[in-house]
Amino acid sequence: MAEKMIEVTLVRSGVNRPETQQRTLRGLGLTRMNRTVRLKDTEAVRGMVRKVIHLVRVVEK
Template sequence: MAGQIKVTLKKSGIGRKEYFTKVLKGLGLTKLHKTVVLTDTPEIRGMIRKVSHMVVVED
């Protein structure tokens, strides 16, 4: 069973390319300072890596 990770949105998607906002929406991050708990999978890690400059990850 995969672990869980907490992801918090720290920077807004406003003014960013549409790709970044779609990735954030896919992660369930719609508002600033929103935190979601996600399953730690390679797919989720890849999405987080694409927006790593906008989020904070806690294991």
């Protein structure tokens, strides 16, 4: 069985956001606008996405 993956796309800039949100975006691998990364669907990743959900778009694969 293949692992569940999610695609996370940065749709709003992290500029002028709290440092914790900027670090979370970097931790997810999101460094530029409209950049998409594929990540394993784990609790840790979901928690990070939850912190910046207002800046990203998430698609489950």
